[in-house]
Amino acid sequence: xxxxxxWLSDPANWDGPYGIPVRVVEHLGYSAVTLVLAALIGIPxxxxxxxTGRGRVLVVNLVNGMRxxxxxxxxxxxxxxxxxxxxxxxxxxVPSIFVLVVLAVPPILAGAYAGVEGVDPGARxxxxxxxxxxxxxxxxxxxxxxxxxxxxxxxxxxLQVVATAxxxxxxxLGGLGRFLIDGQAxxxxxxxxxxxxxxxxxxxLVDLVFAGxxxxxxxxxxxxxxxxxxxxxxxxxxxxxxxxxxxx
Amino acid sequence: MIxxxxxxxxxxxxxxxxxxxxxxxxxxxxxxxVGPSGCGKTTSLRMINRMxxxxxxxxxxxxxxxxxxxxxxxxxGIGYVIQSGGLFPHRTILDNVATVPLLLGWSRTxxxxxxxxxxERVGLAPELGKRYPNQLSGGQQQRVGVARALAADPPVMLxxxxxxxxxxxxxxxxxxxxxxxxxxLGKTIVFVTHDIDEAIKLGDQVAVLxxxxxxxxxxxxxxxxxxxxxxxxxxxxxxxxxxxGLAFAAAPELPLRDEPVVLLGSPVADGARIAAGDRxxxxxxxxxxxxxxxxxxxxxxxxxxxxxxxxxxxxxLGGSLRAALDAALSSPSxxxxxxxxxxxxxxxVRAQDVLAAIERRPxxxxx
Amino acid sequence: MKWFLGHLPQIGSLLLNHAVLALIPLVVGxxxxxxxxxxxxxxxxxxxxLIAGTGLLYTIPSLALxxxxxxxxxxGILDPLNVVVALTIYTVAxxxxxxxxxxGSVPDEVLQAATAMGIGRVRRFFGVELPLAxxxxxxxxxxxxxxxVSIVSVAALLGIPQLGSLFTDGFAxxxxxxxxxxxxxxxxxxxxxxxxxxxxxxxxxxxxRTSRPAVGRAA
Numbered sequence: 019x020x021x022x023x024x025w026l027s028d029p030a031n032w033d034g035p036y037g038i039p040v041r042v043v044e045h046l047g048y049s050a051v052t053l054v055l056a057a058l059i060g061i062p063x064x065x066x067x068x069x070t071g072r073g074r075v076l077v078v079n080l081v082n083g084m085r086x087x088x089x090x091x092x093x094x095x096x097x098x099x100x101x102x103x104x105x106x107x108x109x110x111x112v113p114s115i116f117v118l119v120v121l122a123v124p125p126i127l128a129g130a131y132a133g134v135e136g137v138d139p140g141a142r143x144x145x146x147x148x149x150x151x152x153x154x155x156x157x158x159x160x161x162x163x164x165x166x167x168x169x170x171x172x173x174x175x176x177l178q179v180v181a182t183a184x185x186x187x188x189x190x191l192g193g194l195g196r197f198l199i200d201g202q203a204x205x206x207x208x209x210x211x212x213x214x215x216x217x218x219x220x221x222x223l224v225d226l227v228f229a230g231x232x233x234x235x236x237x238x239x240x241x242x243x244x245x246x247x248x249x250x251x252x253x254x255x256x257x258x259x260x261x262x263x264x265x266x
Numbered sequence: 267m268i269x270x271x272x273x274x275x276x277x278x279x280x281x282x283x284x285x286x287x288x289x290x291x292x293x294x295x296x297x298x299x300v301g302p303s304g305c306g307k308t309t310s311l312r313m314i315n316r317m318x319x320x321x322x323x324x325x326x327x328x329x330x331x332x333x334x335x336x337x338x339x340x341x342x343g344i345g346y347v348i349q350s351g352g353l354f355p356h357r358t359i360l361d362n363v364a365t366v367p368l369l370l371g372w373s374r375t376x377x378x379x380x381x382x383x384x385x386e387r388v389g390l391a392p393e394l395g396k397r398y399p400n401q402l403s404g405g406q407q408q409r410v411g412v413a414r415a416l417a418a419d420p421p422v423m424l425x426x427x428x429x430x431x432x433x434x435x436x437x438x439x440x441x442x443x444x445x446x447x448x449x450x451l452g453k454t455i456v457f458v459t460h461d462i463d464e465a466i467k468l469g470d471q472v473a474v475l476x477x478x479x480x481x482x483x484x485x486x487x488x489x490x491x492x493x494x495x496x497x498x499x500x501x502x503x504x505x506x507x508x509x510x511g512l513a514f515a516a517a518p519e520l521p522l523r524d525e526p527v528v529l530l531g532s533p534v535a536d537g538a539r540i541a542a543g544d545r546x547x548x549x550x551x552x553x554x555x556x557x558x559x560x561x562x563x564x565x566x567x568x569x570x571x572x573x574x575x576x577x578x579x580x581x582x583l584g585g586s587l588r589a590a591l592d593a594a595l596s597s598p599s600x601x602x603x604x605x606x607x608x609x610x611x612x613x614x615v616r617a618q619d620v621l622a623a624i625e626r627r628p629x630x631x632x633x
Numbered sequence: 634m635k636w637f638l639g640h641l642p643q644i645g646s647l648l649l650n651h652a653v654l655a656l657i658p659l660v661v662g663x664x665x666x667x668x669x670x671x672x673x674x675x676x677x678x679x680x681x682x683l684i685a686g687t688g689l690l691y692t693i694p695s696l697a698l699x700x701x702x703x704x705x706x707x708x709g710i711l712d713p714l715n716v717v718v719a720l721t722i723y724t725v726a727x728x729x730x731x732x733x734x735x736x737g738s739v740p741d742e743v744l745q746a747a748t749a750m751g752i753g754r755v756r757r758f759f760g761v762e763l764p765l766a767x768x769x770x771x772x773x774x775x776x777x778x779x780x781x782v783s784i785v786s787v788a789a790l791l792g793i794p795q796l797g798s799l800f801t802d803g804f805a806x807x808x809x810x811x812x813x814x815x816x817x818x819x820x821x822x823x824x825x826x827x828x829x830x831x832x833x834x835x836x837x838x839x840x841x842r843t844s845r846p847a848v849g850r851a852a
Contacts, residue, residue: 138350138355140349140350140352140353141352141354141355142352143317143348144346144348144351144354144411144414145352145354146341147315147341147348147352147424148341148342148346148365148366148369148414149339149340149341149342149343149366149369150338150369151338154369159354162354162356162357163355237355237356237357237398238398239355239356239358239398239399239400
């Protein structure tokens with residue numbers, strides 16, 4: 019405990035190009051880039067699958083299959099295979115981001131898909147019956163109603179990405195994972211534990227931010243607190259469960 | 267006016283949902299499509315706003331072939347109410363109702379204003395407008411569904427079992443208010459139900475469909491009850507057809523009797539004196555509205571509200587034979603109470619007199 | 634392939650380590666999650682704090698949790714116990730909610746019928762509620778099992794031997810074969826665990842196997 023405290027309270031560790039603030043920014047940078055890329059792929063695809071009903075089997079299998087792939091192994095293979103083709107600094111960065119995106123897409127895809135699929139068929143029917151065009155049905159009814167699940171998909175993905183970005187240090191990238199890996203190499207437990215504590219805090223903070231944004235963006239009419247017991251039971255769970263499991 | 271000409275719907279796989287349907291839903295009237303499940307009633311309804319495209323045949327609204335119109339434009343001009351309500355859970359009640367006006371490009375202020383007026387019209391308190399659908403009861407949600415369909419004041423309304431998901435008491439309330447609303451608005455309505463009692467209560471005309479979407483009989487409710495086309499229709503209509511048919515027969519001049527009355531709160535002794543040997547005496551309020559029957563010989567003190575026997579129904583003068591007969595049959599004194607339009611007592615009638623009036627009708631005449 | 638055949642015994646022993654590290658937390662986690670889930674269900678006030686609290690633990694990245702474990706347990710950084718406890722925490726975090734929801738999925742009518750027949754509370758739990766919640770709980774358990782297998786491999790970064798060691802060895806020697814073998818072995822192990830749980834769940838719920846009423850078929 020003392021080692022941990024010493025490391026955290028040493029001003030030297032909070033300063034310079036390898037200090038804690040820089041590492042935090044790096045960590046958040048990798049995570050943000052990954053999440054944006056994964057959302058750009060996963061959300062439209064999920065909405066399309068949910069809207070058309072095509073490719074449902076693909077989503078379920080993809081989500082279940084990806085969970086069984088060990089992240090660390092995937093990361094190493096990507097760096098060893100893709101890295102030499104690129105060379106330089108990006109030899110580690112590109113394959114790492116690629117693996118992070120690959121891991122983040124399934125939960126986002128599943129959330130968007132399950133969200134749209136779970137929209138009350140009556141609401142969809144009524145929207146069509148009022149003369150909304152297919153795109154209007156999607157934008158005005160399906161997407162807003164799917165928001166809670168789209169968000170839980172994004173939240174799962176964000177946690178997964180923050181966690182996996184920690185591992186990226188083992189392929190010589192920056193981020194908070196550096197402290198864990200370097201501490202290990204130098205047998206400096208204080209640095210390891212300090213880094214670990216920071217990673218844990220960052221993950222919780224990210225989750226909290228997402229929860230807050232979700233509150234702002236999702237219509238109060240969709241909040242489960244107000245829903246009746248029966249409505250809550252009707253929420254689709256199969257793929258959602260998959261979207262929630264996100265650890266690496 | 268909506269007219270079906272030889273409309274057929276065959277689903278991929280070969281099931282015929284609707285087979286050669288021809289019928290006319292007249293302007294300003296309620297046409298009810300009724301039949302067992304699989305009779306194609308919902309399919310027929312949904313072909314009107316082209317939620318389902320017919321395989322063959324034409325559907326015209328006021329002489330315009332719907333197939334030639336843009337389906338979305340067509341739908342914006344037709345009110346559509348479905349069983350589950352189909353409210354948008356993410357929008358407030360007010361915004362739900364304002365959906366079609368907004369789609370039509372009305373300003374937000376005007377759309378909301380119209381929506382607020384409609385909420386009141388369907389019997390919902392204005393403050394409910396700020397709530398979300400999941401905070402409303404099933405009956406309230408259905409009212410919102412009706413208000414939403416009415417929002418752009420469409421001449422035509424399609425209603426697919428709108429009242430079947432609520433409990434019987436609420437359903438009856440919604441039906442009564444729906445009829446009151448229709449009396450004011452005079453929309454051209456096509457209404458789908460599987461409940462024959464609802465069909466008879468609401469329809470100006472009722473179309474009975476058989477499995478495979480075949481029209482078996484199209485007639486007024488009275489005609490349907492008096493003269494079912496075949497065994498299928500007769501079975502579907504069920505029992506007590508003669509009695510239920512009386513609901514559509516206006517009572518002719520009935521021999522009314524003056525009924526001695528006593529005011530609520532009078533001493534029981536007065537009641538006994540007025541009853542003059544009869545066991546029952548009719549109790550009224552200041553406005554001569556009948557409140558119930560009292561039995562003076564078992565009472566003491568003054569005649570109080572909780573003394574009243576409330577079994578008797580009250581019929582309106584000029585109402586149906588069924589109401590008059592029921593008033594007589596349900597009254598403990600066997601004298602049926604008749605009131606005028608303001609609810610004041612005009613007299614009583616005995617079952618035998620109503621029966622005599624029924625007997626006097628020409629044979630075979632339903633109404 | 635050649636590398637794989639030449640190192641079979643080593644791979645076998647790593648696989649065994651991996652399986653043990655993944656399985657123990659699964660069993661312990663389930664045993665802890667059942668009473669916690671029951672509490673969350675039984676006392677409504679406890680539901681939110683329990684679910685939120687375990688959910689919060691779940692957000693901690695695995696490598697960080699492995700490293701923080703010695704602070705709490707007083708173990709050495711290389712002690713496999715760190716991995717076991719950390720994974721148990723994840724398993725509990727995932728399963729408390731599942732158990733609570735699974736118990737909640739049992740229809741009220743069934744519970745009332747059981748009570749009306751004079752079945753006591755404890756008996757009702759083990760005889761009625763828990764068996765009926767098996768499908769939901771086993772779905773959660775399958776998710777936990779598969780992610781546990783994946784997470785265990787991360788401990789290789791700390792030098793705890795299991796299939797993940799193939800990743801670190803391969804990476805250190807710039808040699809892809811062991812990494813690919815390790816990935817495949819991990820996936821096979823995950824798949825085997827998944828199937829075993831599915832099989833066990835099916836065996837425990839014979840009433841779900843007759844998915845259609847027999848009447849239609851017999852006619």
